[in-house]
Amino acid sequence: MTFDAMLLPKAELHLHIEGTLEPELAFALAARNGVQLPFASVEELRAAYSFTDLQSFLDLYYACMEVLRTREDFRDLAAAYLRRAAAEGVRHAELFFDAQAHTARGVAFADVMGGLQDALDDAALLGLSGGLILSFLRDQPIEDAEAVWAEAKGHLDAIIGVGLDSAEVGNPAGKFEGIFAEARALGLHAVAHAGEEGGPEYVWDALRSLGAERIDHGIRSLEDPELVRHLVDQRVPLTVCPFSNVRLRAVDTLADHPLPAMLRAGLHVTVNSDDPAYFGGYAGENIEAVAEQFALGREELALLARNSVTASFASEERKAELAAEIDAWEGSHGG
Ligand SMILES: Nc1ncnc2[nH]cnc12
Numbered sequence: 001m002t003f004d005a006m007l008l009p010k011a012e013l014h015l016h017i018e019g020t021l022e023p024e025l026a027f028a029l030a031a032r033n034g035v036q037l038p039f040a041s042v043e044e045l046r047a048a049y050s051f052t053d054l055q056s057f058l059d060l061y062y063a064c065m066e067v068l069r070t071r072e073d074f075r076d077l078a079a080a081y082l083r084r085a086a087a088e089g090v091r092h093a094e095l096f097f098d099a100q101a102h103t104a105r106g107v108a109f110a111d112v113m114g115g116l117q118d119a120l121d122d123a124a125l126l127g128l129s130g131g132l133i134l135s136f137l138r139d140q141p142i143e144d145a146e147a148v149w150a151e152a153k154g155h156l157d158a159i160i161g162v163g164l165d166s167a168e169v170g171n172p173a174g175k176f177e178g179i180f181a182e183a184r185a186l187g188l189h190a191v192a193h194a195g196e197e198g199g200p201e202y203v204w205d206a207l208r209s210l211g212a213e214r215i216d217h218g219i220r221s222l223e224d225p226e227l228v229r230h231l232v233d234q235r236v237p238l239t240v241c242p243f244s245n246v247r248l249r250a251v252d253t254l255a256d257h258p259l260p261a262m263l264r265a266g267l268h269v270t271v272n273s274d275d276p277a278y279f280g281g282y283a284g285e286n287i288e289a290v291a292e293q294f295a296l297g298r299e300e301l302a303l304l305a306r307n308s309v310t311a312s313f314a315s316e317e318r319k320a321e322l323a324a325e326i327d328a329w330e331g332s333h334g335g
């Protein structure tokens with residue numbers, strides 16, 4: 001590795017905290033909570049990480065969440081992720097959490113939020129900044145989203161934004177328009193998954209119906225030149241997740257990934273890990289792999305890192321600190 005991409009200072013903007021549940025922790029939490037996983041061993045669970053599409057992954061992802069029950073569980077989950085991310089150069093992390101998937105199982109919203117916030121508070125003491133993004137499940141009834149949203153309004157100080165995830169195709173964003181409008185009026189940021197499996201029309205939908213400031217994935221935007229022009233003109237960031245796209249078969253191989261074309265088009269691209277426990281690598285491994293695959297040099301890596309910082313919802317002061325760290329990295333790598 002010529003350019004030490006792993007330790008490049010960066011922000012991670014597309015990370016589902018439930019997608020950081022490693023099999024070892026899943027079994028430890030299952031034992032702690034007396035929950036039975038539908039797998040006999042860590043090896044058997046890991047062997048099930050062979051996905052044919054987004055839905056085949058989501059089925060396993062939701063099944064494994066059964067082990068997450070208490071505030072301590074959510075704290076342990078997030079603490080493990082933040083430790084690992086910090087060791088890979090992540091300096092700021094914005095975490096999606098799927099509250100509906102937990103409240104539907106009888107877990108208290110306050111325990112989910114509280115545990116995640118505990119871990120972020122501990123990480124802040126070590127210099128890692130971040131925040132929580134409440135993600136709604138687009139394939140579930142709007143009433144469930146509204147119930148969670150009503151609870152979330154009692155915790156607005158602990159949430160930086162709202163997001164939209166789960167099965168994309170056949171689940172347009174429109175029904176969430178009211179919640180997103182209210183969230184934006186309350187000062188929250190708005191992001192949405194779109195253009196992962198769905199075509200460019202899903203990206204337009206997220207922009208128009210939800211006022212999304214960032215698009216999560218967005219790789220299929222390239223199919224619509226007018227959309228590309230719009231995203232470039234408006235500097236809408238795209239949080240791209242290369243390993244995820246390969247593992248969920250959105251692209252055949254990493255060599256086929258549109259990241260270089262997206263950069264050439266002038267899109268505001270960032271590199272992220274999505275659900276790293278399931279897809280074979282965290283932020284550092286994703287960026288290292290694309291650096292190798294596409295022979296990215298110092299300037300391109302620094303651009304990806306700067307994009308992640310400018311696309312983040314960190315304060316201007318924090319962004320300036322992170323920009324200085326990237327300058328220092330670039331300087332120490334021959335700049
Ligand atoms: N890649 C992804 N797309 C949609 N929903 C998700 N939830 C967790 N990971 C996801």
Ligand SMILES: [Zn+2]
Binds near residue numbers: 014015016165216274
């Ligand atoms: Zn995602």
